[in-house]
Amino acid sequence: MILGLHHAQITIPKGSEDKAKEFYCQILGLPEKEKPETLKGRGGFWLQVGDREVHVGTEDRFDRLTTKAHLAYQVEDLAHWRKVLVQNEIEIIEAVPIPGFERFEFRDPFGNRVEMIQSV
Template structure:
């Protein structure tokens, strides 16, 4: 039996951790958590996201703008997030409607697809 999702991982280019922290911790407000000593030398960092964690790893040679892979963050006020991200210069992408949900997409500074979704 699978009990749930423990964490998901996305990647950023090596050496871009501070820019990623500005987006994920600063703009999105996620809390950084301690990464085990045995993994610190690999770059990146880990975040709490509510009921699962997000690992930000480093990887070269990836065109993140060409993938549909993404994480959907469940939010209580999708309109707030849309306005907040727009205000800070994030390009908002419209999503195909799904009955019972309000949602939109954007890309982080590295091209990773980000979805904000609210249950109606």
Template structure:
């Protein structure tokens, strides 16, 4: 039987032309590393990030209501209070997540409305 071995990447979207603001948020504030997209995809806008062994592909598209979806990325962190403080200091709303046994978590939205969860094992 063939099995799924893991997650290679996830994709989020930002409005066309917002790459520099997204790089400031994802690379500078969150500290994610940008990796080069294949030449065959470079003309499509957006960029790729590395987080551990997974990638986050930041694509561009207009006409999407990102605030209307539950879709999200959950970032596993080792110091959730630091992340709460860092994001709150930058003006991002911090919302407590519904409790999950064995974890503490919160959620927020990136500058484009994409939902993000930060989660830490207790």
């Protein structure tokens, strides 16, 4: 039996942890969660997102702009996040509408596709 989702992982280029922490921890305001000692030497970092985790790993020679794979962050104030991202020069991509939700997409500074979604 599958009980739920524990974490999801995205990747960034090796050595770009500081830039990624600036985006994910400072701009998006996600708190960093300490990795277990046994995994600290592998690079990357972990984020706490509500009661789940996003693991940010490192991976080179991968074109993140070619994939539709993404994370969708559920938010309470979609307009706020649109404003924050635009102020930080992140291009907003209008998403195809789906019933019961407002949403938009963007690419993080490394090319990862990200969605912000709000129930209506």
